[in-house]
Amino acid sequence: MKRSAAPAARDTTDTPDWLAEALASIKADKAVRKDLPDGGRLHIDRALPFLCLHISGDDEGPVAREIAQANASYLVAPDANVSALVIEAVGGLLKRRLGAFMVLEIGELARDELLTDDAPYLPPFKIEVTASPQGPARIAAKAFANAAEATEAKFRTPRVEIREAEGLDLPFPCLRVRFAPIYRQRESGNIYPQLRERLIASIFDAGLQAFAAFVRATKSMNISTHRALGRKAFIDAVVRTDRSIDEVASTFDFLLAVTPINAEAAWSEFAASEYRRPPRFLYRPLTLEVEKAKKKLFSIAFDHLEDPVLYHLYREKQQELDLQLSLLSARERATFIEFGRALYGPVEPELLRTAQDILARTGDGATDAAPESRVAERHADCYSVEQQARAMIAEYRRRYAGFDATVEVRDDLPTGLLVSGSRLLIARSTAMDAERVEPILSHEIGVHLLTYFNGSAQGLRLFRSGLAGYEGMQEGLAVFAEFLTGGMSHERLRLIAARVVACAAMLAGASLPEAYRLLVQDHGFLKADAFNVVLRVYRSGGLAKDAIYLRGLLQLLAHLASDGALEPFWMGKIAASHFGVMQELSARGLLGVPAVRPIFLDNPEAPSRLAKARAGMSPLDMVER
Structure with a gap:
């Protein structure tokens, strides 16, 4: 020596x-x-x-x-x-x-x-x-x-x-x-x-x-x-890199940028063509220069982070942002589908079989034959949803002062709810069964907004904007939140499965009308519901994102069945593959406990439902009879 x-x-x-x-x-x-x-x-x-x-x-x-x-x-x-x-x-x-x-x-x-x-x-x-x-x-x-x-x-x-x-x-x-x-x-x-x-x-x-x-x-x-x-402290180089990555990520809202603003007009146009021609979708003009954003993204240096774990997390995030920016530059072009496939992955054969099995076992031959009864059930409009959302956010803010979320009712969204950063966006056309409001707000506020604010509290913005690939587990957790509040129905589960089937058809080359007819004729979906599915799947040229709901749910159920903990998932927006990383960063003292826990865990039935999931459960078992 x-x-x-x-x-x-x-x-x-x-x-x-x-x-x-x-x-x-x-x-x-x-x-x-x-x-x-x-x-x-x-x-x-x-x-x-x-x-x-x-x-x-x-x-x-x-x-x-x-x-x-x-x-x-x-x-x-x-x-x-x-x-x-x-x-x-x-x-x-x-x-x-x-x-x-x-x-x-x-x-x-x-x-x-x-x-x-x-x-x-x-x-x-x-x-x-x-x-x-x-x-x-x-x-x-x-x-x-x-x-x-x-x-x-x-x-x-x-x-x-x-x-x-x-x-x-x-x-x-x-x-x-x-x-x-x-x-x-x-x-x-x-x-x-x-x-x-x-x-x-x-x-x-x-x-x-x-x-x-x-x-x-x-x-x-x-x-x-x-x-x-x-390490138990973030050095200045980590904080600088984190801020630089966040500056790029915050210059665009990916989902808003790829989502049509004329959903109702597109539905009318599609129906007028007797469901034969794809409608014209209109989009928000981009507010960023993609190439300029990419240049800034790849000018960020990672060689002074001094932490292999954080280095890997930021490199992953850089690659994900690069794919998202490529998708934005390819809106309504043939390459959009392939960039989406690279970002969200293909529809695996086993995932597709699971979705098809759900549709086969929950099909009831529903048609548009009785729309009046369907409309009568939907007596919670956008303003009712907004009121309950504000009440839920107020309760979260009472428990954690940093839960500074806002609510907007908008005309430029398809029917439903969407979280963008710290905002909950509600389409003015939204209408749903009254008993669906709490589950869907648990999905959007109790998971998406909660992990945003808990991630913000961790000191690095990466945990609020999301680690690379976080969306699948996020949506799996959000759907599971609906189950914990007693909101999982055959109709909801069929919708999640239909998204997988439509994504698979789109990636295989089917046109929007072909995927629409697959849902209506082969799987018995109502025409308006089938259109909402294909609108999401074919937006901007074909986006494979919607397969992640069922995929993420299956990953979560497998995690729970193997006695996995839920707590690390509340710390911020993470993927299933990052579970061990979060445990390590927590053990090192770099991450704190979640600033606030989901309110839906306080539901009287949540403990028994969670116990059932830990004992082993399929998505169909989540529907309470």
Whole structure:
């Protein structure tokens, strides 16, 4: 082991001012973020019994540097002398406070020795781990090796070699990690971006596992998971990136931009053609320049976030916004469908079979034969819905002052309700059964608006605008909210299934009249209801979004049946794939508990209905007879 890997104690009578300030901050339980005079940085967001060290030297090992900087406590030092000075002072202070302290020094091997230019396959890559002789350090080394080797391999698997320290008298337990630079090509030095990101994430996680093993062995802290040792504060670079992403996202309302403003006139035109010709849809003019927005979106830098988890979340969001902007630029063009397919995915065969099964098992041969009775049932108009919406929002605001939602009744929307940011929009043509009002408001206010304001309370706007792909789980939760309030009917479930069937037909090349006839003739839908479905599906040229309601509901039911918790979903707008991420960020203290919980959970029947879902339930089981 080279001496630079584990600095020995150093006599010094003079403590630099910057180091004295850092020590004073630690003593006062304040965060430390100091740029070193000769380059490098000391970052400690709270007192922890470890420090991740990278000695930058001539700037070799850029990925090792990023891994070090991902930690809650790290030192990037220009040379071994500076690292010795800092570690002796900081380590001594933290050891006195916590009872233990260790250093994990990380760097890169000079070359990828196991890969040859003519290799017919991708061989394992080398990770060297050298541990000081103390017992806790060897325990930490074994934990690092186990975690690194257990990483799911997509490209190359690690081969970890644990070595004995070479007799250095170390002031603290120390691990020295060196990994092969598999993220770059041997000859050209070109970077493999995806491999680079996976390498950072996997070695960073293995480092946390090593720290956790050390903490448990020394009993220096009580932790529930190794993830709890991650960062507990957002650095300024994260906040700047978050604001920049939100500035782009807030320049347009995607759903309003792709939704027709002439729904009633389009219905009259379609009916006048005897349902044979697609009607003309009119849209709001775009208020943004798509190319200018894309240029701003891709000018946002993520290389200073120092957190692999947040880096991944913002990159995902950037890609999603790019697709949404591409959709806006392709409104009413043939490419719109394909961009929509890329954003929302295809209709999977199993999802389509489920939707068809729902329609087959709930069909009652309903037609337009008795429209009078249907109209008579719909005695809650838009103003009644508005009044109850304002009352529900007032109750949420009573429970959480930050629930600052507004309600608008508008003429430029299809029948129904829509949430846009902090606004609940109600179409003036809206009419529904009185007993449907509470369930639909639980859907729109209790899920969409609630997660918007709870996400706002988390400190990053990303959680209110939504993590990439959040809409499916959002709609699944919203439909489930209807069930918890006793509002799931055959009619509602059939509508959700019809959207899937219409999306599948649209993606398969069916025209709007063909999809309309499929719903009316094959599945017995009322003409006006069938048109509302196809209007949504064929808006702007064909949008596959409406399949996500049933897909999200199925994902949620599977999550509940496997004893999954609901609480993380109330923290903000997240996808099913982000459940583990939210748990990690919560364990690290970066996310707080939801500012307000859904009111519909207070429904007297909600606990029993939730228990049924946890016991295993299909969408058809949600209809109460």
